[in-house]
Amino acid sequence: MPKVDDAHFAARRRQILDAAGACFAREGFHRTSMLDIVRESGISAGLIYRYFTGKDDMIAAIVAEWHERRTTLLGDDPAAGYLDVLRRVGDPGTRAELQLAVQVWAETVRNPAVREMSRANVDRPVAAVAPALTGLTDDPxxxxxxxxxxxxxxxxxxxxxxxxxxxxxxxxVGLLLAPLGFAEPGPDGEQ
Incomplete structure (x- = not known):
């Protein structure tokens, strides 16, 4: 079998994950079959299995990427980044992503690996932000x-x-953050 370069591998993997994510957002993890992902992606099942061992492997990859994006969106200023993340929720273009988020949260109840990843991706920002809240409460x-x-x-x-x-x-939310010293809302309440 000829070797594929890293860019081709990454592009094909992205194509599969995008197709799986679209199916999962529409139908949920458990109602989506591998055949659905094959149809959505236009890639043969055999080729998909060269990239992923199955649906659980795809779910884990999607969860990891989803949490990585949230961390990136927060940036260097957690309060401003947090408000940007909240604003992004209102973007109509993120609806499928939001549906997928709810599927991920539901999957944490069934799948210990997804629960562990999701917990870690809540615990990390909590640990990062809590020290800045220390003077405000006895339980930051x-x-x-x-x-x-x-x-x-x-x-x-x-x-x-x-x-x-x-x-x-x-x-x-900006008004709640302002007295904590993390965000100063402008005249219309926006940061």
Whole structure:
């Protein structure tokens, strides 16, 4: 079998993960079959199995990428990055990604590997932000987790309520962050 270069390998892997992610967002992890992924990707099952051992392997890769993107979006200023992440939830182009997020959260109940990855990807930002909250509360870790719960709640509410006012939601969170010294809302409440 001829060797493929790294760029080709990465592009093919991306094609498969994008197809799997679209199927998972639409139908959920368990209602999606390998045949669905084959159809969505336009790639043969045999070739898909050269890149992934099966659906669980694809789910793990998607979860890892999903959490990596959240970490990147937070950037160097966690408060500003956090508000940007909240704003991004309101972007209509992220709906499939939000649906996939909910699927990932549901999968944590069934799949210990996904639960471990998801826990680690909550625990890392909590550990990073908690020291900055130390002077504000005697339990900075819990306060950091509250802000993660706000994000998770916004994702769910966005999927449930097409009329949700995301700008107002982000302004309200900005107002909560401002007294903590992390974000100064502008005249209209935006940072």
């Amino acid at each position: 870790e819990s306060l950091a987790r509250v802000f993660i719960a706000v994000y998770q709640g916004l994702v769910l509410q966005t999927l449930w309520d097409d009329g949700l006012d995301h700008a107002a939601f982000v302004r309200a």
